[in-house]
Structure formats: C-alpha cells, structure tokens
Amino acid sequence: MSTRLALWWALFAASVKMFVRNRVAVFFSLFLPLIIMLIFGVLNFEGSTTISLGIVDEADNEASAALFDGLAEYDYLEISEGDRQAELAELEEGDRGFVLVIPAGYQPLLGADTGLVAYAATSDPAQAQVAQGLLQQAISAVMSDSLNGSIPDVPRLRPPVTFESVESRDLGYIDFLVPGIVGMTVMQLGLFGVAFGFVQLKRTGALRRLFATPTSPAYFLSAQVASRLVLGYVQVAILIGIGIWFGLQMFGSWLVLAVIIGLALLIFLAVGFGVAGWAKNEDQAAPVANLISLPMLFLSGVFFPRDAMPELLRSVTQFMPLTYVNEALRGVMNEGAGLVDLGPQLLGMGIWAVITFVIAVRLFKWE
C-alpha cells in the first residue's frame, strides 16, 4: 500500500515537473492571463477615464454655482447642463455616464444630507463603479474647499451624493476584472493546459508506453488530474495576489472562494480530459476546445458585464458553466456572498460538474 502511494506520489511529482518545465503551457496558463489582466485592468481602462457628467441645477443658487464651478475644474469630468428630463434622456441613450441633480434649495451643511442625487448608467456597472468613486471624490473636495474657509478642522462630510441604481460598494474595474480572469484561467487550464498536453501524450505514444508496464494507467490519469487541480489553485493564488497588489478587494470568505474554484476546476478538468480522451491528436482537439471556450470567453462576462448583452442572448448564455463560475466568483469577492447566497450558481456548477464528468468518462479512450 505504501509503495503504491509512493508510486502515485512519484507520478504526481512527474506531472507537476512536466507542466512547470513546459514553457508553452506555463506561458498560456499563467503569463497570458496576467498580460490580459494588465492590458485590460491597468493600461487601458484606469488610465484614460473621462466621465461624461450631466448636471441638472434645480437650486440655481450661490451654493449650486460654486459646486458647478468646482466640478468644472476636474479634467476627467466632461460637464454638460440641462433640465432633468433632457439629461435623463441623454443618460438612457448612453451619452452621459452620470446625471447629477442638485435639488432646489441646495445648501451644503456639515453633518447634514446634501440631497444630491446622481443617476448612473446601468449598462456598465464596472465602469460606473470606478466613475462613481471619482465623482464622489470630486464633489467632496469641492464641498470641503467651500467649507474650509469658515471651519479650520474639516470634519467628515456625510456622503454628499446619493447614487441611484448603483451598488454602494466602492469597486474598481480591477474588482470586476480579476474574478473574470480567474474564471477564464480555470477554463483555459482545463481546455488547453490539460487537453493539449494529454492528447500529445496520446499521439506520440508516451501514454502507450505506460501500458507496457504492469501499473494501471489509471494511476497516471489520477495523478495528472490531481496535479492539475493543485496547479490550478497555485495559478489562481498568483493571479489574485497580483490583483490585490493592484488594489483588488476581497469582501468574502477565502474558504468559500476556494470551494468555488475547486468546483470550477473540476468542471473544466472534466471538459479537458473529455476532449483529450476523445480526440486522437491535437488537430482534432483544437477546434473542439476553441468551440467550447470562445463563446464562454466572450459571453460569460469575463471582461465585460453581461448586462449590456441583448436580452435573448443573455438569457441563453446564463446557463453556460463559466457564467455560473464568474457570477459565483464575483459574488464572493465583490459582495462577500456566502455559500447559501450563491445557491443558484453552486447548483448550476454542480450540475455542470456531473454532466461534464459523465461525458468525459463516456468519451475517454486511451488510444
């Protein structure tokens, strides 16, 4: 028994070594997600933010004029003015990111609600969340400037703006992006890290060589699965670690996160070994792997929120495995959701895990 365990452990260690020494596999499974994260998360988005802000001034007094002028000094705010109806219509059209309503009789007082209400476009909550933070900052700064003259020690202002239809947590795009990248990475690990490596062993005959020994190849298969499971966790940990360095916030439990990632890994490892077990060579595996992964890459909300998608498409793609994974990951990381809150997503993932496992077992052929 202990020699069998030693054998299994040796196969496991060999599987890990083979993966780590395979530069192509390491690049695609670790560095590619990192690069995508950098491009989407840091270079592209956060650097070039301008917020289109419509102001509806219903107060039309000195205080509202001061707020208006103060906000106009911020370069990242593109300000236009109009009446409530017109501005809200612009918002609906997508021509405004926010509409700020300054209520009649507006007068900023310390410790009192300002009565400011901002309407945010719901089409892009991730962007809205970043923009909301910036807007809030700008308004706070303008208000403390105007109050600073009379009061030397500026106390904390009440939240100056009430935001409509935007969640109150202060989330950045990085908070939206990292869970999506984690989901994507798990999927890619299963489909490309596993399927291609394994099909190659099949095609070259390296797998057949194991048949020439008295050891059942099931040992090798289980060691492969286990090694990929562990490597998947390591990869996800690295990605999240780098995300945290870039300001990623984690509101939920790490244990819940680990459970979700484990389930996601099981789903996509089953898909990967299913494809690898079915395909005779890489030429067969590639189109199938792409056919499975590409729709999910773009329709499961990896990079962009799914709310922007047409209703029909959204309801269909709601049932894709990666959609459940991404929703669950964002639920725990962005909203601090627990296992119970994530019931529907976990159920969806569980059903997919069973489906993919059964299919993988049915399709699997050693040769």
Place this chain on the structure above:
Amino acid sequence: MTSPSTASPGAATPAADHPPIIIVDALRKRYGDLVAVDGVSFEVAEGEVFGILGPNGAGKTTTLEMIEGMRPIDEGSAVIDGVDVRRDPREVKRRIGIQLQASAFFDELTLVELLDLFGRLYGHAVDPMALLAEVELTEKAKSQVRTLSGGQKQRFSIASALVNQPRVLFLDEPTTGLDPQARRHLWALVRTLRDRGHTVVLTTHYMEEAEELCDRVAIMDGGRIIALDTPQALVDQLVGRGFTKTRVERLANLEDVFIDLTGHELREED
C-alpha cells in the same frame, strides 16, 4: 493448419536443449472485416534472437502487441515464461521489456528521472546510471528526452525496457530511421543483451539486420506466417528451388562502401 509452411521442421521449433520461453498458438485478431492476424503459431527458445519480418500491414506489430499483453487476443493463446497472456497480462508485463515502434516518453523529464519513474512502475528500485551506461548514454543523464537524437532515443528506449530485468525483450523496428552507424551500434547492443541471457524478439524491415542478428526469423504476410527458419536455411531452401539471382552477387554493396568511407563511429548531434 497453423504450422508454418517450411520444408525444414527441425529449425521451425527451437533447439531441444533450450526450452521455449514463448509459446504462441493460433493467434488471431480481427478488426471488423479485416483479419489482421490469422492463426499465427511459433515458439521462441530462451536466449534466442527471434525476428519477425514482413511488409507493412503484414500483422507483425499486432502479433507482438497481443503477445505483450498490450492488445486483447481474439483467439488463440500466448504463454510467456509460463504465464498465459490472456489470463494474466499484468504478470506477463512484469517479466518482459517492451520497446514500442514509436518510442515516445514524457519529453520534459530527464533520462534519470524517467528511468527512476519506470522503475517505480514495475515496483523495482533501479540504478539509472548503470542502465544508461549499458546503452552508452551516461553523458546524457541530466538531459531531457526531447534533446536526444534518433539513435539515442532508441537506445534510451531499450534502457527503459530493461528496468525490470526482463526475461524477454520485445523490440519493434528498433533501427527504423537510423543511419548506418547508429544501426550497427544498436546491433552490437542487441548482441550484448543476448549474450547476457535476454531473449529478444524483434521486428524489422531490413533483411540485412535480420541476417546479422536473428537466430531464426518468421516471415509474415497477410496476417500469417509464410516461412519460419534460420536465415541460412531459408536462403538454402530458395536456392534449392532453383532460384538464381539475375545479377551475380557482388563482393560488397553500397552500404559496405558507405561504412568503409564514413567509418563505424557514431554521429550524433547533441
């Protein structure tokens, strides 16, 4: 029905002083309508080098794989070292070493790591360096398999087949794709292994190789053995049937010229 059509029954079975270590009887394999192996029978004596020859698709590899326990046997039986392959393929695999036609390994592992791993797969502790020394690959011990040349790969493949100190060694086209120097090098290795007491069963497309190495050869075609004897006896039978070569046998051939000009020394790009 299953006895090979040979005029020399004395050599069709192994010499009496060497008991057979492989007994193959009426082996048959069918893929749909195609009968790949159609009633193959032969015996191999302990310490013998036995060759299976034949054109592509003759059923050589399928025959080997059934004997090795790598492929299910449809009909007939194979017994190696007293173990029935159909009954206990795992026990057979414990006693034999196999070099596959396309010898692939886990490319990212070093030779030492692989031999160690293969040892474990047999439940044996192995001395990787001693095995590598046997096939003259000591200097490649820490290299990954993907850096080996064709000849080195074949030699490593044989080293991997020796980890369990097998009684019988199966080599499927061990010299295909090798240059004449590497081929001669491998012949020398096979002779060394035979001298050390391993029984060797090999397939080849090279008649010269079969003449050089094999004590007896079986010639297969269409899934059957159509001749089985020592190489010399087979040649004698042919001549006895009145065969004459259209051209008089030359004293040397082009391969002799090639080896004479380029030498026996191995050429292997590292």
